[in-house]
Amino acid sequence: MDIHPIDSEPTPDERAAVDAVLGAPQSSWDGGSRGSVRDSHSAHFGGHDSRATRHMLLPVLQALQARIGWLSEGGLGYACDRLNVPPADAWAVATFYSLLATSPRPKRVVHVCDDIGCKCRGANQVIESLEQTVGPAHGHAPHGTHTTLAGDGAVWMRSPCLGMCEQGPAAFVTIAGPRASEHLLGNVTADRVRSILAGELRNAQLTPVWVPRGGGWLRLLKRVGKVAPTSIDAYGAAGGFAALEKAFAMGPDAVIAEVTASKLLGRGGAAFPTGRKWDAVAKQTVKPHYLVCNADESEPGTFKDRLLMEEDPFAIIEAMTIGAFATGCEHGYIYIRGEYPLAALRLQHAINESRANGFLGDNILQHGVTFDIEIRRGAGAHICGEETAVFESIEGRRGEPRNKPPFPVQSGLFGKPTLVNNVETFANIPFIILDGGAAYARIGTAESTGTRLFCLSGCVRAPGVYEAPYGTTLRALIEMAGGIGDGRTLRAVLLGGAAGTFLRPDELDLKLTNEGTRAANTTLGSGVVMVFDDTVDMQEIVLRIAAFFRDESCGQCVPCRVGTVRQEEALNRIAKNGAMGGVPAELALIEEVGVAMRDASICGLGQTAYSAVESAVKRLRLYDAVGAGQ
Secondary structure, eight states, rough: OOOOOOOOEEEEEHHHHHHHHSSOOOHHHHHOOOOHHHHOOTTTTTHHHHTTTTTGGHHHHHHHHHHHHHOHHHHHHHHHHTTTHHHHHHHHHHHHHHTOOOOOOOEEEEEEEOOOHHTTTHHHHHHHHHHTTTOOOOOOOOOTOOOOOOOTEEEEEESSSSSSGGOSSSSEEEEEEOEEEEEEEEEEOOOHHHHTTTTOTTTTTTOOOOOOGGGGGSTTTTTTTTTTOOHHHHHHTTTTTHHHHHHHHHHHHHHHHHHHTTBOOOOSSSSSBBBHHHHHTTTTSSOEEEEEEEOOSSTTTOOOHHHHHHHHHHHHHHHHHHHHHHHTEEEEEEEOOOOOOOHHHHHHHHHHHHTHHHHHSSSSSSSSSSSSEEEEEOOSGGGSSSSTTTHHHHTOOOOOOOSSSOTTTTTTTTOOOEEEEEEEHHHHHHHHHHOOOHHHHHHHSSSBEEEEEEEEEEOOOOOOEEEEETTTTTTHHHHHHTSSSTTTEEEEEEEETTTSEEEEEEGOOBBBBBBHHHHHTOTTTTEEEEETTTTSHHHHHHHHHHHHHHHHOSSSSHHHHHHHHHHHHHHHHHHHTTTTTOOOHHHHHHHHHHHHHHHHOHHHHHTTTTTHHHHHTTTTTTTTHHHHOO
């Protein structure tokens, strides 16, 4: 094998981008000039410190992308020199994430969502207009392809779900340069995209005024739209940090006891008992312990965590600090999906304000507790929502899930015991501490306690985030969102997101609990409730879900890597009237592949990649008429 080092020189801008993250190089071990004899020959002097910065690889690559618009060989080589990472290793990471480009790309890029939620709200028409007037979408060029681009050029690209389903069609705008900017936009039109491509970006930072929905059950949303999300004083006046003070007075064991008594289940989809997880981390003797708030919300149709981070960020900081106190963690990370710039901005502001006011850092509130939080942003990889893939990404590697056991509570981030929960799970903690676990457990049902955030989107009159107690029926939830339009007929409801299942119109009286959905052979997943009426081509929706899983598979295990491709290929053949051996034969093949993915894939992505497709085939009987005609 020939190994060729990167010999391209970085530009001054590329050096500046990397140095802004890492600081100036200190020795030859981290890209500086050769110093003393010890510097030249002793790995103990400088080498260990250099290798310990590997976890900064993704932030460095993101800084290069934000400054230049893509990752050149010179820029990548300089990043490798600074972090003591082999170029092939860094290349593998850079090519894993869809928001990073290793081929020349213009500084201004508009990512237009073409996923299932936006399709219901006119995305197809926006994209068709752009194709006719601007030209085809810019594709992901082969990695390393060299082309010449105009310095002021701009392109548009297709994008998977951007977490703006309630405001579809959505777009994500990135503008590279010394003063790089990012903008997540809702309700975009083809005209607006064209104006952005031409260099116009008016009102980019405006966000809608959130109206909390949930009647008298509002808890997680009670401050949304009422308390300024950027004011720590306003948060304190609304009862903020009272739970943290009470937790310190109670002690770690009592905090975990209350969380256990609440019967709080994780809200990320797996529904694991939160108290049991916290207790397991607290009992680990290996130190240090880490805490991770998983905010890589990228399941199509999900946007509840974005709302909490944008509109009530101090609550997330408070909840994480309580969790850290209870489980003995001194350092925490919030891993935010890369397409959520406003959420990242407001959380960073909340971290800074909390630290300045004694709620983070050393000796918090004079109680001798140390805990601080660092934000890490994803770079376009749905798989990083898996609890072990997020560890790999934070550590500066490809976001590929780990085999379990060992479980994160034993060996998680950096190989240490780690507490990982998602945003909504953490958001429940202050209420449990203030009201008590028993009071919390009286809300909902015996097995599914508390309230739940549901993401209503698709063909409903008032899409948005709704808070309701467990046990609310699907019908009642859709009625809360205004139902479907006049004269329209309900065709199906997707429950749980792309990894969930389709339900028929005659199943609307299903009670939304973990036990109820299990009995009905479906799942609550991430709280997605996407409604489809008779204006929607359901076969197109199913095909888009299959394409999503094909694109988002990390490729680590064969069942998922191959199965997601074969599943989409078969559905494409059916859609184009080219089924091999007839539709029944294709559906049998899809089922065989789907069962293999479910039984043999390493992580939940492959295990659920067939779920929505299977429900479309067996529950909706979507392909019966197609099969009868062949």
